[in-house]
Amino acid sequence: MYKSFDYVLVGAGFFCSVIAERIANDMNKKVLIIEKRNHIGGNCYSEIDNKTRIEYHKYGTHIFHTSDKEVWGYLLKFTSFNSYYHQVLTVYNGQVYQMPINLETINSFYKINLKPYEVDAFLKKEIETESYDEPKNFEEQAINIIGRPLYDAFIKGYTKKQWGRDPKELPAHIIKRLPFRKNYSESYFFDTYQGIPTDGYTEIFNKLLASKNIMLKLDTDFHQIRDQFSSGTKIIYSGSIDSLLDYKYGALDYRTLSFEKEVVEYEDYQGTSVMNYANQDIPYTRIHEPKHLHPERDYPSDKTLIIKEFSAEANREDPYYPIGGEKNRLLYNKYLKEIKKTCPNFIVGGRLGDYKYYDMHHVIREALNVYSKDIRG
Ligand SMILES: Cc1cc2nc3c(=O)[nH]c(=O)nc-3n(C[C@H](O)[C@H](O)[C@H](O)COP(=O)(O)OP(=O)(O)OC[C@H]3O[C@@H](n4cnc5c(N)ncnc54)[C@H](O)[C@@H]3O)c2cc1C
Structure with a gap:
């Protein structure tokens, strides 16, 4: 045949x-x-x-x-x-912040009004209160880069949910660089075409x-x-x-994902296509609202679709993210x-x-x- x-x-x-x-x-x-x-x-x-x-x-x-x-x-x-044009937001303790961490995230989180040229000195002070000469794991490495408060808010809980491991158990080398910006740029990608x-x-x-x-x-x-x-x-x-x-x-080893779909009776539920949830006690990592992916389409004004995303250890049937x-x-x-x-x-x-x-x-x-x-x- x-x-x-x-x-x-x-x-x-x-x-x-x-x-x-x-x-x-x-x-x-x-x-x-x-x-x-x-x-x-x-x-x-x-x-x-x-x-x-x-x-x-x-x-x-x-x-x-x-x-x-x-x-x-x-x-x-x-x-x-x-x-x-993609942008990502994250909810921490009920408040919405821009991701990756940028000047807007830092200013709203600390309730201050830094200028771009003041960011390095500000973070340096934060890092001086806790830092590691030889970071042994993901957590210590992240704290060396952005300081404990930003790490605890935006990285710790999300990483635990996404990878199913405490960041202390993950190797330091996987975050040589954390994507963060000292300006107000909120574009998620910098590619020519999108x-x-x-x-x-x-x-x-x-x-x-x-x-x-x-x-x-x-x-x-x-x-x-x-x-x-x-x-x-x-x-x-x-x-x-x-x-x-x-x-x-x-x-x-892989991580897998599962999704829960729901129709809600709002024209717009969260105002964006993808909202991350940083707190560990919220079981899902993200909520997708696909209506926002096609602003050019004529979609219903009395309801919208939302999809919660959960991360878990993969079985052999449904591998998504290689753990490496x-x-x-x-x-x-x-x-x-x-x-x-x-x-x-x-x-x-x-x-x-x-x-x-x-x-x-x-x-x-x-x-x-x-x-x-x-x-x-
Ligand atoms: C949650 C998520 C979000 C993502 N977001 C983005 C994004 O925003 N932008 C981006 O560029 N990329 C994104 N990606 C990556 C993108 O999905 C992949 O790059 C792309 O799907 C890879 O294509 P592929 O053909 O290699 O694999 P796949 O799309 O996985 O296709 C492989 C196919 O092989 C089939 N298959 C496997 N084994 C067998 C078998 N034994 N017999 C028959 N069929 C088999 C599977 O069912 C599957 O359909 C995302 C990935 C995930 C998981």
Whole structure:
């Protein structure tokens, strides 16, 4: 059944969808995409909520941003973008502050009115009251950078919720720099291009995969049907690298997310698309309000959709954020080495295949590189 395909791709996220589009349209070859979920788009998938008709991102708010001209040009063949401009706010003790920490955050938090050139001296005084010559962990390192009060308010509780670990148990090196600004800049990204696809993310994937050379098989786990492919089949794989070898050396560590959707009867619930919650006793990390992602659309004025995001240790089924660290790096390298030796017909990539936190533009860049170097050759 599968012999008529030149390439088999595992996963219908950006990594495999971009490669499939290139093989089908540039090389005019046939590809089969196997996807275990019941939809295309991977974690970028968006859909319309039935009750409000508001489009939302099922796996968390996705903002497209890049300074890579080629990636941007490539995507413009499949979508236009609106003029959405991302900013993030955080609630601490019921009060809203700007994130990353900037001059507005510092001034509101301390109820002062510093000028940009006064910030260094002010923080220096704060840090002098508690600092560490040789910071041993994330907490000590963060205190060395912004001082105890800002750390306790904005970093400590959020980090505990996000990573499920006390910052004292996390290594110091993961925050060599904390993103904070001594001016009023509230832009979350500084890339040249930024926006939300005008017709949503899923429509991009519909277009990427529109060729008659592409066949899609949803609701199918590659590992269940793997033995139906001959050993020479060219396979491009964007699933998790440890599952490819049946976790024989153990599973890589990930955090996962879960979401609770709710319709509330306000035109506008929180005034922005993403609100972080810094206090540890609030169980969710963020509330998304997707209405704000499309200010150009005509959405209902009597209700809005809100989505609470919770973070937890991942099971093998739903990995989101790689936890990284030395132990996981060594494990990943072990899997990669063995796959290179025993599965020479596989190309492994994407966020799960590479075990890396990638933004969308990184994955599209990787897919275009893999296509031109390793596939078209
Ligand atoms: C909460 C969250 C927010 C994010 N926000 C942003 C953002 O604002 N901006 C940004 O640029 N990036 C963001 N990202 C990153 C973005 O989601 C990724 O860069 C992108 O989805 C990676 O694409 P991919 O193809 O590598 O992986 P995925 O999108 O995960 O696609 C992999 C696909 O493979 C399928 N699969 C896995 N194993 C198998 C198997 N055995 N058989 C069949 N199918 C399989 C999966 O079901 C999945 O659909 C965010 C990520 C998360 C988790």
